[in-house]
Amino acid sequence: MSRKEDLMERRLQDLEAALYSAGRPLTVDEIKPVIKTRSDKVPYKVASALRKRYNARNRALEIVRLQDGRVSMQLKENYDDFVKQFNNKPLLKMGPLKTLSYVAFHQPVDQRQVIADRGSHVYSHLRMMEDMGLIHRERTEERSFIITTTSFYGDYFGFSHNPERSKIQLKQVFRDLKITKLENGTLENLFNGVIEGLDELDELKEGLADSGDGLTQGLPQYAGSSDNGSK
The missing domain is CATH 1.10.10.10 (Winged helix-like DNA-binding domain superfamily/Winged helix DNA-binding domain)
Incomplete structure (x- = not known):
């Protein structure tokens, strides 16, 4: 050689x-x-x-x-369908997942707004997701934070790095999983709700996440804080 x-x-x-x-x-x-x-x-x-x-x-x-x-x-x-049988532990439980979905859907969003809509318990969610590299928090002059998702979030969940495009993809995931629209910071009737306000997706064919990208499926368990509940 x-x-x-x-x-x-x-x-x-x-x-x-x-x-x-x-x-x-x-x-x-x-x-x-x-x-x-x-x-x-x-x-x-x-x-x-x-x-x-x-x-x-x-x-x-x-x-x-x-x-x-x-x-x-x-x-x-x-191989996507084949490996799903081995990847059955979610990266996040439902509570932090709701918070992450809220941030992704409304970004860039003020942390005070997230707390107002989701409740004070999500402070721990935000800290955990920042440690995981899923979100970025930038301090403001008003002593709050502006929160956005990171490129790692896009890579991990199969979403675009473009925030507006990722919102469309997230809407499609909600539709695929039969999740109702975000209302007051929650996902009411998480898997049985009525989809509203998503008519514009009917004509979009390219680049949308399919149901295999469901946010709670096929992802490894986060080994950090145990404060990872369902709220």
Whole structure:
């Protein structure tokens, strides 16, 4: 093996290890130090070579370059239904999930508004979700916080990084799960409510999360605070 081939092999292994351990898509700037390069082009060359290697071996995993330029190691779509039987623990229980849905639907939203609509018990939800990297809180001059979801939230739940687009996708999840509209900060009759105000989705076909992206399904359990109830 030549020095050039040896370098490429080490870079392939390092990128594979980084993508696996990160558990999320990586940017070019994150990949460059991993494979020891300053070039913006080399990470894509290495990712392309790794993708071809995975494809040649007919793996369940694949290497994908996303539209925003990040590189992802992910399960092929045709395995989604198969793995659901193993991934039956939710990332969040219903209480924090309602709070996250509220934030995602209303973002950017003032923390005071979240508390007013959801109740003071959601302080613990917000702290937990911030620790998990699902939301970002930016302090305001009024000594409050403006809350938005993060790119990790989008990656984990299969939503767009564009807040407006992710709201449409979230609405579709509500529709698929037969969840009523957000009202006073809650999801009344969570799985049996009447959908209202979603008529504009009827003509939207592309980019909508399907019912397999249901927010409570197929996600690992968060091992943090036990204050993760149903409110």
